[in-house]
Amino acid sequence: MRIHHLNCGSMRSVEPTREGLPSIPAVNHCLLAETDHGLVLVETGLGLGNVRDPAGTLDPSWVAQVEPALEEEETAIRQIERMGFDATDVRHVVLTHLDVDHCGGLPDFLGAAVHVLAGELEAALREAPSLRYRPAHWTHGPRWRAHESTNDRWFGFDAVRPADLPEIRLVPLGGHSAGHAGVAVHDGDRWLLHCGDAYYYHRELDEDPEPHPLFDVIQTRSAVDHDRRVGTQAALRALARDHSAEVTLFSAHDPWEFGRLTG
Template sequence: MNIHHLNCGSVREIEATYDGPPPAHAVNHCLLIETGEGLVLVETGLGLGDVRDPDGTLGTEWVEMARPVLKEEETAIHQLQRLGFSASDVRHIIVTHLDVDHCGGLPDFPDAKVHVLAAELEAALAQAPSRRYRPAHWAHGPAWATYQPADASQEKIRDWYGFTAIHPEGLPEEILMIPLGGHTAGHAGVAVRDGDRWLLHCGDAYYYHRELQPSPHPHPLLDIVQTSSEVHHDLRLGTQARLRELVRDHGHEVTAFSAHDPWEFANLSRS
């Protein structure tokens, strides 16, 4: 599989908490995966509708908080087209959760099957419209595929480095959904085999690379965002602790990254 790292929606500029990295816009880190049976998107970031009508689709409150740059050339559909693909080439989309900045591009790929944990979809449909969930992002009626991680009897449930892993229907075995609770009702990471290593897109399970250090060091601004949007504080912290153990014990096999850290994105997009 060929894997592309895409920033599908720059938001407010932030600074690192130590000398060295220059200030950078936080990103919406997406993956485009070329498989033998079409394209898979992990996350969509912001879509064309968000760029053209941000207050209407994203909501004024979220726009004022996140300060999105709103460039059409950053949308996933434009980046795919520059790579020579079309919207119809995207067969599957996996979203870590349905916050506005993670699924805003869904309407740009109306024919794709959208994979999400069942609890997340249930929460989104029940709570929208809100700052977190915006119904414009699924008004086109996606073909949802939902999963219950607690149902260990399912053949698609397996162990992955001590985490529960779900093999999404119709996708290669090298792509897995990893429930990472605490941020939303049904938040998940996505593991993708990349040669002899795994990539683990952690979504919003953490926000800043120094949170995975042995002595975690949150980013002061990003920490406000993650603590104000969590649905379960202890579960979120427990998830981060497990991710630190994963990096400590299996960092030679697994590269973990978050959805919004611009310095992680820069390192991975250059590799």
């Protein structure tokens, strides 16, 4: 399986907390996996509809806070087309959650099955329209695959194994949203774990955690369960410490993590 790391929507620039790293725009880190059963897109980032009609698809206060670049060439569909594929080649989209910057590109992949935890889908349909959930991203009627929790285990975490995606696990990582999950992708002899918004900055996984002042404000304000979010980060910190040879962790918006994995 070949895996591509994509930035599907640059946002406002962020400063590092220590010298030696540049100030660069935050990213919307997505994965594209070429599998035997078609392309699997993990997260969509922002889509064509967001670029062309931000006022109609995004909350104005979110746009003001996040300062998205809204460049068409950064959308997942345009990057996939540059690789020689088209939208119909994307058979599955797997989402950590349904915040706008994680699912804004859903209308660009009308034929894909969309995998998400059931609790997240229920919250999004119930609470939209809101700052985080925008109905424009699913008015086309996605082929939802809403997954309930199971008794499967993955490195000590609960996990859901979609029947038609043997290389994928949905790993509940609670706290940020009602049904937030990580997405684990098996890549040869190791796993990649897309942690979504379970953490925002790579130094949060250090043994002596160092939050980012800007990212920390964002994640604290947006969490639905602060204590659960803190517990999730502690569990991810232990995973990174004890299984670094088997699992590579990364979050959705850290540009330095993205640079390390693409460089």
